[in-house]
Amino acid sequence: MTPTLQIFLIVSTALFSVGLLAVLSRRHAIFILIGIEIMLAAANLNFIAFWRFSPPSQPPTGVMIAIFSIAIAAAEAAVGLALVITVYRHYRTTNVDHLDQLKG
Amino acid sequence: MSSAAFILIAILTLAAALAAATLQNLMHATLSFAAAIVGVAALFFLLGAEFVGLVLIFVYIGAVAVLIVFTILLTRRDVGKDRGVNWGGAVLAVAVFGGLSWAVLKTQSVAIIGPHIRALTVKRIGELLMTSYVWPLQCVGLLLTAALIGALVLVMEEKR
Numbered sequence: 487m488t489p490t491l492q493i494f495l496i497v498s499t500a501l502f503s504v505g506l507l508a509v510l511s512r513r514h515a516i517f518i519l520i521g522i523e524i525m526l527a528a529a530n531l532n533f534i535a536f537w538r539f540s541p542p543s544q545p546p547t548g549v550m551i552a553i554f555s556i557a558i559a560a561a562e563a564a565v566g567l568a569l570v571i572t573v574y575r576h577y578r579t580t581n582v583d584h585l586d587q588l589k590g
Numbered sequence: 591m592s593s594a595a596f597i598l599i600a601i602l603t604l605a606a607a608l609a610a611a612t613l614q615n616l617m618h619a620t621l622s623f624a625a626a627i628v629g630v631a632a633l634f635f636l637l638g639a640e641f642v643g644l645v646l647i648f649v650y651i652g653a654v655a656v657l658i659v660f661t662i663l664l665t666r667r668d669v670g671k672d673r674g675v676n677w678g679g680a681v682l683a684v685a686v687f688g689g690l691s692w693a694v695l696k697t698q699s700v701a702i703i704g705p706h707i708r709a710l711t712v713k714r715i716g717e718l719l720m721t722s723y724v725w726p727l728q729c730v731g732l733l734l735t736a737a738l739i740g741a742l743v744l745v746m747e748e749k750r
Contacts, residue, residue, distance in 0.1 A: 490702060491701070491702050496695075497633070500687060507612075507679055511612075517619060527626075527627060530630070530642075538704050542706075554730055556646060557734060558730065571661060574664070
């Protein structure tokens with residue numbers, strides 16, 4: 487039995503949920519970013535799986551979107567980590583629970 | 591697409607991602623994140639998208655993981671133990687997984703077996719990038735330039 491599209495979607499859903507778990511339960515800013523990267527990888531897996539299971543005559547749009555998505559994820563990681571370093575310089579912490587200066 | 595390889599890779603990927611989401615030691619969690627990305631790249635290889643798998647490994651292992659390790663080292667004073675799992679977040683993540691997989695399993699049109707493996711050569715991807723996708727490519731180049739300059743400006747020392 488070869489894997490169906492359904493199995494790939496389930497794996498991608500599980501990966502997305504693990505990323506969501508990391509975003510919601512971590513308190514360290516860098517690891518919230520890692521959770522976002524895991525969720526983006528799960529979305530890319532969906533794009534590639536849908537491309538693979540589409541009729542062969544279609545142009546490879548899924549692959550193209552995955553390539554652009556990886557480039558955008560890299561830009562997002564660079565800016566996010568720069569923000570983490572800047573926040574650390576100002577507050578001497580990267581724990582998001584302690585960044586509550588704007589709290590009313 | 592062999593079934594055994596798929597099951598093995600999927601289990602390894604999910605285990606590594608779960609370790610990255612829950613491990614208390616931050617360096618170990620980063621290494622698990624790198625392992626999870628290798629697993630996703632292996633799934634891409636299995637699906638016949640070799641080029642995207644290689645790009646994923648180059649970008650994530652070569653750039654993003656190294657950048658994360660450097661950021662951990664630069665914010666070293668704060669790097670201790672992370673607090674344990676937040677149970678509200680865990681419940682929400684499980685609920686999202688349950689809802690989405692219920693929707694996937696209910697949809698009959700995705701229970702299909704793929705057509706025969708097709709060759710997507712790098713030549714074809716390059717041709718598409720230079721013809722149909724040339725404007726998106728330029729926009730991504732501009733975005734990357736702007737993001738990297740912005741990151742540099744953010745971390746530059748302030749002059750006092």
